[in-house]
Amino acid sequence: MNYDIRLEVRSDPRLLGLIRNLVHDWVDRFELSHDLVHEVVLAIDEACSNVIRHAYEGRADGTLEVRLQEEPEYLEVEVRDQGVPCPPECHERRLLEQPDSDELQPGGLGVQLIHRVFDEVIFCPGKERGNCVTMRLRRDR
Amino acid sequence: MTMKIDRSRSDQTVVITVKGEVDLYTSPDLRSAIMKAVRKAKAHVAVDLAGVEYMDSSGVATLVEGFKSAHEQSKTFTLVAPSDSVMKVLQLAKLDGIFEISPAP
Numbered sequence: 001m002n003y004d005i006r007l008e009v010r011s012d013p014r015l016l017g018l019i020r021n022l023v024h025d026w027v028d029r030f031e032l033s034h035d036l037v038h039e040v041v042l043a044i045d046e047a048c049s050n051v052i053r054h055a056y057e058g059r060a061d062g063t064l065e066v067r068l069q070e071e072p073e074y075l076e077v078e079v080r081d082q083g084v085p086c087p088p089e090c091h092e093r094r095l096l097e098q099p100d101s102d103e104l105q106p107g108g109l110g111v112q113l114i115h116r117v118f119d120e121v122i123f124c125p126g127k128e129r130g131n132c133v134t135m136r137l138r139r140d141r
Numbered sequence: 142m143t144m145k146i147d148r149s150r151s152d153q154t155v156v157i158t159v160k161g162e163v164d165l166y167t168s169p170d171l172r173s174a175i176m177k178a179v180r181k182a183k184a185h186v187a188v189d190l191a192g193v194e195y196m197d198s199s200g201v202a203t204l205v206e207g208f209k210s211a212h213e214q215s216k217t218f219t220l221v222a223p224s225d226s227v228m229k230v231l232q233l234a235k236l237d238g239i240f241e242i243s244p245a246p
Contacts, residue, residue, distance in 0.1 A: 013166035017143065020164075020195070038229055045197055049165040109198040113233055 003067045011052045011062035011081070019066060020045050023077075026068050030075060030139065040075075040137060043117035046110035047079040047133050054090065055083025055131050074119070074136045085125035091133070143167055146174045155182040156221075160192030163200035171200065175207040179216065186211050191222040191245060196230050208240060219243050 005026055009015045020041050027040045048064060056062035067078040091111055115121055120136040144167035147158040155178040163171055178186050186207065190196075204220065211218035222245035223231070231237040 013164070016164050016166060017162060035229065038226065039233065042197060042230060042233070045164065049197060049199065052165060109202060109234055113198055113230075116233055 003069045005068040007066045009064050010060055011056040011064045012060040013052055016045060016048060019048055039117045043114045044077055046113050050110055051081040054086050055081040074138050077135045080132045082130045086131055091123035153183045154185040156187045158189040162195040163193060164197045165199050168199040168203050172203045179207055179210045182216055185217045187219045187221050189221040190227045191224055193224045193227050196227050201230055201234055
């Protein structure tokens with residue numbers, strides 16, 4: 001498949017700003033609201049950060065791939081890695097409606113943000129290595 | 142610009158002023174600055190976020206950690222003039238109601 005953009009970078013957190021800038025310029029072409037563009041950039045940044053934190057456990061020498069594709073009905077983003085497969089429960093959507101401050105635990109928030117922004121989120125961990133997260137945003141929002 | 146942190150201290154208060162982008166790369170430095178401020182402040186910690194152009198969930202988690210640590214030490218923890226970018230991520234995380242938020246001084 002020929003993607004609009006297929007970006008492959010090292011799993012180095014210093015490169016996250018570069019990914020955000022590219023994603024912003026791509027998303028900004030689709031006449032979405034300013035707020036939604038910001039949210040989509042944030043959600044993709046969270047997916048990339050999760051790859052660095054969890055699949056590569058902070059190592060900067062892994063491969064992080066971001067695929068961006070415009071479809072008639074939706075925008076599709078895939079974030080792929082070749083790191084440690086994350087257990088499916090890592091990507092489950094949990095109810096986090098107005099949490100109490102005593103219940104707040106740092107971590108896990110990024111996945112919830114991804115689910116709040118995108119209409120469809122599909123997580124496919126590999127059997128031995130690698131993960132793929134596919135995120136779709138309906139264009140009629 | 143990635144992130145820049147300035148600190149100022151008065152009798153009762155430590156103010157942390159953050160500018161730039163807070164993400165997985167920069168949030169550990171913010172965490173260090175905030176936790177140090179919580180330790181050093183006699184009564185109040187204020188985090189000025191007016192100049193923050195971007196914040197992700199690691200930045201939000203850092204603010205939550207500072208908030209909880211300050212409260213455990215019976216100190217106040219206030220977000221000062223958070224930028225639109227900060228407010229958006231706090232609202233998306235449904236955490237905007239947790240923090241005490243004050244306008245620009």
